[in-house]
Amino acid sequence: MGGEKKARNNSEKALTTGHEWDGIEELNTPLPKWWIWIFYATIVWSIGYWVVYPSWPLVSTYASGAFNWRSRSAVQKELELLQKLRAPLIEALRAAPVEKILADPQLLNLARAQGRVVFRDNCAACHGIGATGIKGYPNLNDDDWLWGGKPQDIIYTITYGVRSAHPKAHSGVMPAFGRGNLLKMPEIIAVAEYVRTLSGLTPPAGTDLALGGKVFKEHCAVCHAENGKGRRDIGSPDLTDSIWLYGSDQKTIVDGIYHGRGGMMPAWIDRLDEVTIKALAAYIHSLGGGK
Amino acid sequence: MAVQLPANDFAEPIADGDEPLYASRRKIYPKAVSGPFRRAKTGLLLLTLGIYYILPFVRWNRGINAPDQAVLIDFPSRRFYFFFIEIWPQEVYYLTGLLILAAVVLFLMNALAGRVWCGYLCPQTVWTDLFLFVERKVEGDRTQRIALDAGPWTVNKVTRKIAKHAIWLIIAWWTGGVWVLYFADAPTLVKELATFQAPAIAWISIGILTFTTYSLAGLMREQVCIYMCPWPRIQAALTDEYALNVTYRYDRGEPRYSLKKAQVAHDAGLPAGDCIDCSQCVWACPTGVDIRNGNQLGCIQCGLCIDACDSIMAKVGKPQRLIAYDNDINAQRRAQGLPSQYKLLRTRTLLYAGIIVSVSFVMIFALATRSDLGVSLIHDRNPTFVRLKDGAVRNAYTIRIANKYLERRLFLINVEGFEPGNFQILGNTTNTMVVEVDPDRTQEFRLLMTTYAAIPPDASIPIRVVVTDVKTGQTARATGHFRGP
Numbered sequence: 086m087g088g089e090k091k092a093r094n095n096s097e098k099a100l101t102t103g104h105e106w107d108g109i110e111e112l113n114t115p116l117p118k119w120w121i122w123i124f125y126a127t128i129v130w131s132i133g134y135w136v137v138y139p140s141w142p143l144v145s146t147y148a149s150g151a152f153n154w155r156s157r158s159a160v161q162k163e164l165e166l167l168q169k170l171r172a173p174l175i176e177a178l179r180a181a182p183v184e185k186i187l188a189d190p191q192l193l194n195l196a197r198a199q200g201r202v203v204f205r206d207n208c209a210a211c212h213g214i215g216a217t218g219i220k221g222y223p224n225l226n227d228d229d230w231l232w233g234g235k236p237q238d239i240i241y242t243i244t245y246g247v248r249s250a251h252p253k254a255h256s257g258v259m260p261a262f263g264r265g266n267l268l269k270m271p272e273i274i275a276v277a278e279y280v281r282t283l284s285g286l287t288p289p290a291g292t293d294l295a296l297g298g299k300v301f302k303e304h305c306a307v308c309h310a311e312n313g314k315g316r317r318d319i320g321s322p323d324l325t326d327s328i329w330l331y332g333s334d335q336k337t338i339v340d341g342i343y344h345g346r347g348g349m350m351p352a353w354i355d356r357l358d359e360v361t362i363k364a365l366a367a368y369i370h371s372l373g374g375g376k
Numbered sequence: 377m378a379v380q381l382p383a384n385d386f387a388e389p390i391a392d393g394d395e396p397l398y399a400s401r402r403k404i405y406p407k408a409v410s411g412p413f414r415r416a417k418t419g420l421l422l423l424t425l426g427i428y429y430i431l432p433f434v435r436w437n438r439g440i441n442a443p444d445q446a447v448l449i450d451f452p453s454r455r456f457y458f459f460f461i462e463i464w465p466q467e468v469y470y471l472t473g474l475l476i477l478a479a480v481v482l483f484l485m486n487a488l489a490g491r492v493w494c495g496y497l498c499p500q501t502v503w504t505d506l507f508l509f510v511e512r513k514v515e516g517d518r519t520q521r522i523a524l525d526a527g528p529w530t531v532n533k534v535t536r537k538i539a540k541h542a543i544w545l546i547i548a549w550w551t552g553g554v555w556v557l558y559f560a561d562a563p564t565l566v567k568e569l570a571t572f573q574a575p576a577i578a579w580i581s582i583g584i585l586t587f588t589t590y591s592l593a594g595l596m597r598e599q600v601c602i603y604m605c606p607w608p609r610i611q612a613a614l615t616d617e618y619a620l621n622v623t624y625r626y627d628r629g630e631p632r633y634s635l636k637k638a639q640v641a642h643d644a645g646l647p648a649g650d651c652i653d654c655s656q657c658v659w660a661c662p663t664g665v666d667i668r669n670g671n672q673l674g675c676i677q678c679g680l681c682i683d684a685c686d687s688i689m690a691k692v693g694k695p696q697r698l699i700a701y702d703n704d705i706n707a708q709r710r711a712q713g714l715p716s717q718y719k720l721l722r723t724r725t726l727l728y729a730g731i732i733v734s735v736s737f738v739m740i741f742a743l744a745t746r747s748d749l750g751v752s753l754i755h756d757r758n759p760t761f762v763r764l765k766d767g768a769v770r771n772a773y774t775i776r777i778a779n780k781y782l783e784r785r786l787f788l789i790n791v792e793g794f795e796p797g798n799f800q801i802l803g804n805t806t807n808t809m810v811v812e813v814d815p816d817r818t819q820e821f822r823l824l825m826t827t828y829a830a831i832p833p834d835a836s837i838p839i840r841v842v843v844t845d846v847k848t849g850q851t852a853r854a855t856g857h858f859r860g861p
Contacts, residue, residue, distance in 0.1 A: 100395055115399040119596075190811070194820055199769035215758025222475055226762040226772070326765035371802050373762060373772045373824045 123226065163351040179360045183236040187366045200368020205362055207353070216372055220331055221348050226372045229328040231243060231320045233375035239366040246352035247320065254352055257319035263343030270343075276336040283313040283325045286333060402527070404598060404664035406508060407518035407656070407757040411683025420496050421505055429550075432557035436460075437680040441782040441815040449559050455816070462645055462742065462816075475738045484728035487612040488720060489701060490621035490671075494607065495678035501599050503551070503593035504662065507544055514540040542752065545586065552585025586687065598663035601676055608673045615671075618719045620675045624657075624668040627707045629698050632668075650694050657699060660684035667699055683848045741839040749779035751843045753823075753854040760859040769857050770826040775801075777821070778842055787811055789823070794839045794858050797827040810846060825858060837861035 104111040139155075141148035159312065176194055178186065186192045205214060211222045218224035223231065232255050245253040262268040268276070271293075278288040279297025288294065302311070309315050313324040322330060331337050331346065335350045355361060369375070401709045436446035436822050443450065448457040453758055456463040463470055473688055485492040494501060497705040515521045524533055556578045559564055568574040592600050603606060615621065629651035638648040651668065658666045660681050685699045704718040756772040764770055779785050789809045791799050802822040804811055813819045821843070831837070837858040844851045 113395070115396055117599060118398050118400050120603070121398045184468055187803060190803045190819060190821060193822075199485075213758075215756070217759045222761070224759075226759055254807070314548045323765070327763060327767045328765055370821055373770060373802075373822075374764075 095340050100181070108337055117327070175360055181205055183240060183363050183366055183370075186363070187236060187370060187375070194366060196364040196367035197371055199361070199364040200366075203357065206369055208365075209348075218370065223330055224328070225369050226374055227328055228374045228376070229323065229326060230317075230374070231315075231322055231330075234370070234374060236366055236370050236375065239375070240362055242350070243357075243362050243365060244352065244354045245358055247350040248347055249349060249352040250350035251354065255320055257308070257321065259308075259321075261339065261345035263341065264345070268300065268304065271342040272296065272300050273339055273342045274335070276305065277335050277342060280305075280313070280324050280338060281333065283333065284327055284333070312341065377783075386829050401599065402664065404662070405518040405521045405659070406662045406664075407684070407685040408512055409570045409656075409660045409680050409687065411686055413679030413683045417496055417505060417678060417680070421502050424497065424499075424502055432554060432562040436690045437581075439782050444563060445561055447558060447559075451559060462780070464778070467746075470739070470742065473735060473742070477735050477739065480728055480731045480735065483614055484725060484732060486611055487616065487619055487722070487728060488860045489674075489677075490615055490619050490675075491607070491611055491677040494601065494611075498676075500592060500605070501662075501676060501678065503547075503589060504794050506547065507593045507597075508662065510547070511540055514543065517784070531750070541594070544590055548594070549582065549670040549838050550588035550655050551589040552582035555585050556581045557817050568830065594712065598674070601663060601762070602674050612673075616722075616724065617705050618703060618722055619704060621671050622679055622682065622697050622699065622720070623671070623702040623707070624651075624669060624703070625645075625697075625702060625707055625710075627711045629668070635692065637719065650689070650698050652687055652688070652692060656684040656688050657681035661784040671704075684741050696807075701709050707853075717758040747852065748780035749843065749850055749852045750776075750780065750818075750856045751839050751844065751852040752776045753856040761861060763861060764826070766828075768828045769831065769860055770824055770839075773823040773825070773841075773856060775841060775843075775854075776818060777813050778818045780816065782815050784815050785813055787813060788844045788846055789821070790844065791825065792840040792842055794825070794827070794837055797829070797858075800824045800826075829856070831858075831860040 100113045102113045133343045137151050137152040137154070139147055177192060178196060178199070178307075181189070181192055186196050192314070195248045204212075204216065210224055212218050213222075216225040223229070228234065230238065232238060232247065240257060244316055245251045245255065247255045260267070263270065263273055267274070274295035275293045277297070279301050282288055283293065301309075305313075308319055308321040309324055310321075315321045315323040329337075330348075331341055357365070431447050432445065434446040435444050436457075437444055438457070439705065442455075442462070443457060445457065446459050448455075454465050472675055482493055511521070515524055524536065525751045527533060541793070553569065559581075565578065569578065586736065596604075626649075629649040631641075631647060632649050632651035632653045634654075635652050638652065639647040655779060657668070658664070658681075660683070661667070661675075662678060662680065663674045663676055667675060679701070682697065682701075686696045689696050689698055702716070706718075709715070711719060752775075754776065755772040756774075759773070762770045762772070775789065778788060779802070787810065789799075789801060789811060791797070800823070801809060801811060802824065804821065810820075811821055825839075835858070837860075839856055839858050841854050842851055843854065
């Protein structure tokens with residue numbers, strides 16, 4: 086006798102919408118009063134929101150809200166807080182010499198974290214995201230360093246740049262032997278092939294290596310040294326290793342001898358502070374190629 | 377299942393557009409009852425509230441490198457401590473297991489005895505019960521409360537109302553006050569709260585919980601269960617005809633008459649049920665439903681109506697349990713003269729129990745075999761390899777060692793599967809392959825692997841990094857690849 090339907094009818098006095106599907110009826114239960122009051126409260130809340138926050142567009146500007154709140158200044162505040170939180174870490178990097186940072190796993194991780202971000206913001210445009218470089222822009226992962234791979238060398242290069250406008254910048258240029266009429270084209274081709282043999286590459290048959298060797302001794306050895314190992318102080322590359330900044334084919338080398346080379350790297354002293362440069366140097370050094 | 381009645385008996389009125397869109401709350405004045413279900417509820421109330429209020433103060437010694445609070449959710453250092461268990465954020469899958477377990481236990485409860493959770497264990501039920509207890513102590517039982525509410529605003533009424541709400545607010549404040557103790561060292565935070573030195577977030581959390589406890593347990597009460605909570609709806613899909621729900625045994629109770637009318641019917645040789653229509657079951661109900669209308673959404677299955685009815689049955693000299701944990705199938709069987717039948721072992725309950733057992737086993741196994749040493753090897757992606765001046769090929773990796781042990785440990789890093797080659801850990805003071813990891817910390821090291829051996833073009837040589845605890849010899853491995861040009 087106690088069917089559920091009857092039950093509902095008795096206790097809740099529920100009305101139905103009159104819809105029925107296979108014996109299932111749709112009840113028309115009124116919403117509770119508190120629900121409608123919460124709904125009104127949200128409307129009142131939204132009015133408060135209009136007043137407090139910038140939400141009304143005007144003709145050329147917008148209503149700025151009662152407390153002049155700006156998302157930009159909110160971000161600024163959070164950045165300041167972040168800098169405050171980071172202050173002790175930055176201080177630790179400032180206090181430690183770069184050699185000590187490289188020997189301390191925790192300081193190194195800290196410097197690498199900061200260095201990675203700074204590298205991607207400032208250096209990756211030329212050297213690539215992974216610091217792998219591209220033709221004319223050195224790969225910083227390998228152990229070939231034009232201007233020295235010791236931590237202090239890296240700091241110096243970043244700080245003052247290469248052939249930048251800064252007076253302390255690294256300088257030294259590969260002259261344009263062809264354009265300057267110092268060498269004739271056959272001599273250039275011969276020396277180019279001679280240079281390729283220094284790093285174990287085979288020249289094509291009929292190459293005049295004797296002429297190449299003579300030209301090298303007379304014109305190139307001054308900067309690149311008799312044995313072709315290069316000179317750190319003027320940034321002349323080691324021609325005997327397997328790493329070529331511009332490429333190892335004859336055409337590229339001939340091009341370099343004819344027109345000269347002189348890639349440029351800006352001085353970062355005015356754009357990055359001392360601690361940032363130190364962290365950056367530690368990051369680059371720890372890519373694996375550091376000396 | 378229900379005994380069939382002619383259709384027009386329960387045809388419901390159709391809305392005609394004149395009825396109100398919004399319904400006021402019908403205030404409920406639950407009456408105090410006594411009996412086994414009331415005692416069970418009180419016992420569970422004391423137990424659950426006791427655990428809630430005392431647990432943050434329980435200490436558990438983990439040594440100097442970890443907090444000594446038995447249960448602690450440590451957000452700043454991202455750790456969860458539960459007695460002997462310590463969980464790191466990346467081990468949150470233990471929580472998944474726990475949630476699965478909790479869900480299936482609820483399903484099983486439901487298949488066995490309906491909304492046991494709702495009636496006895498749900499915080500909403502527990503705190504509402506506590507608030508009702510306060511209400512009864514301050515304003516009296518059902519009749520007095522109805523009279524007080526209907527009466528004029530006398531000094532007595534105002535005093536009692538203020539007292540009641542004040543006590544509610546104090547309980548609500550303590551509810552929030554204890555909540556925050558699970559997130560910080562409890563004794564320290566208590567001291568800070570007492571001296572107003574506590575951090576703002578503690579006060580805000582307490583404020584929010586004070587508000588929710590006061591409004592949900594004091595003001596909203598059964599409306600939370602009826603309008604807000606999804607569980608009553610879900611449970612309709614989980615219960616079945618064999619589940620033991622709080623049931624009015626209409627086969628025995630109907631037709632219901634008052635005592636006098638029952639006597640008249642009896643004398644006239646007409647049937648009269650055991651229900652004397654005294655309404656005690658309705659008055660005792662904390663959600664205000666009439667259990668005699670059958671299983672319904674508003675019923676949280678707390679069994680207080682069973683206690684209420686039993687006390688009346690005892691007075692009128694009739695057998696107990698006119699309302700009992702039973703089901704509709706049994707009512708129909710009894711109506712046909714068959715004995716009641718209780719089927720606790722059904723496919724459904726066995727399946728749930730099976731899932732509970734297997735999930736528990738997996739959890740226990742996972743916890744028991746949880747290693748306090750973890751290692752992962754991350755190969756540099758850009759570049760995957762570097763050619764050095766002398767023609768050697770080098771790969772760089774980041775090794776991440778998780779030392780979940782509460783002491784500083786030394787690990788020897790070794791590489792297997794790739795010979796010949798030379799390995800170097802960067803940023804290591806000892807300049808060897810031995811590294812030091814702080815207690816309860818993850819540390820990263822940079823590993824360089826170089827080879828002069830000729831490797832085939834596009835080579836990808838599988839390697840394995842083995843990390844060995846220098847002192848205990850415990851090892852962990854991670855696999856990776858050495859890539860060539």
